[in-house]
Amino acid sequence: LAKTTQPISMDSYEGQEVNITCSHNNIATNDYITWYQQFPSQGPRFIIQGYKTKVTNEVASLFIPADRKSSTLSLPRVSLSDTAVYYCLVGPIKAAGNKLTFGGGTRVLVKP
Amino acid sequence: DAGVIQSPRHEVTEMGQEVTLRCKPISGHNSLFWYRQTMMRGLELLIYFNNNVPIDDSGMPEDRFSAKMPNASFSTLKIQPSEPRDSAVYFCASSWTTGGSLTGELFFGEGSRLTVL
Numbered sequence: 001l002a003k004t005t006q007p008i009s010m011d012s013y014e015g016q017e018v019n020i021t022c023s024h025n026n027i028a029t030n031d032y033i034t035w036y037q038q039f040p041s042q043g044p045r046f047i048i049q050g051y052k053t054k055v056t057n058e059v060a061s062l063f064i065p066a067d068r069k070s071s072t073l074s075l076p077r078v079s080l081s082d083t084a085v086y087y088c089l090v091g092p093i094k095a096a097g098n099k100l101t102f103g104g105g106t107r108v109l110v111k112p
Numbered sequence: 113d114a115g116v117i118q119s120p121r122h123e124v125t126e127m128g129q130e131v132t133l134r135c136k137p138i139s140g141h142n143s144l145f146w147y148r149q150t151m152m153r154g155l156e157l158l159i160y161f162n163n164n165v166p167i168d169d170s171g172m173p174e175d176r177f178s179a180k181m182p183n184a185s186f187s188t189l190k191i192q193p194s195e196p197r198d199s200a201v202y203f204c205a206s207s208w209t210t211g212g213s214l215t216g217e218l219f220f221g222e223g224s225r226l227t228v229l
Contacts, residue, residue: 034217036218041222041223042220042222042223043116043203043205043220043221043222043223044155044203044218044220045220046217046218046219049217087155100157100218101157102147102154102155103154104154105154
């Protein structure tokens with residue numbers, strides 16, 4: 001399983017763009033990159049998933065360079081409600097649930 | 113649509129007592145996962161069911177923990193006897209898998225916060 005490394009915490013201000021980079025140097029060919037968001041006192045929630053290049057949805061964008069050894073989650077114009085822990089997961093799309101391991105995540109604090 | 117439903121949301125008990133946590137997965141999902149979250153260890157997968165059958169329980173800490181899934185719409189995680197170190201938030205998640213392979217996202221419940229005194 002590809003090991004992931006992401007910053008422990010990040011601070012930002014309302015209206016700014018937040019970029020969280022996750023390193024996964026030993027990503028395998030059939031691995032996908034998935035990001036989850038967890039608010040205090042709630043379970044994690046799926047944000048976005050990608051394999052290569054760029055993926056965008058209504059919540060975030062995911063940028064994956066050609067070598068796929070890292071990925072960047074981009075949150076545009078954050079608000080206070082985006083304060084949460086963000087987890088980067090790497091695993092094969094067809095992995096059984098026990099192959100998805102949550103690391104420590106990145107704690108994002110959005111300030112007024 | 114109702115999401116994953118867990119009960120109780122909070123439980124405070126004394127060491128040695130039996131604790132039972134309950135989970136109702138999303139209708140139609142065929143896989144169910146129990147996770148435990150603590151500050152020290154983060155989110156840990158305890159056990160994974162597929163079509164009501166336990167597939168991987170290697171994350172279950174010890175024999176004091178047991179999990180069942182008698183039908184597709186209900187699962188329990190039991191701790192007997194409970195110890196203070198079991199204090200944590202326990203999450204249930206469900207998803208759809210094909211041939212045992214995860215095909216999409218995990219949907220988590222709001223968790224059950226357990227405090228063992």
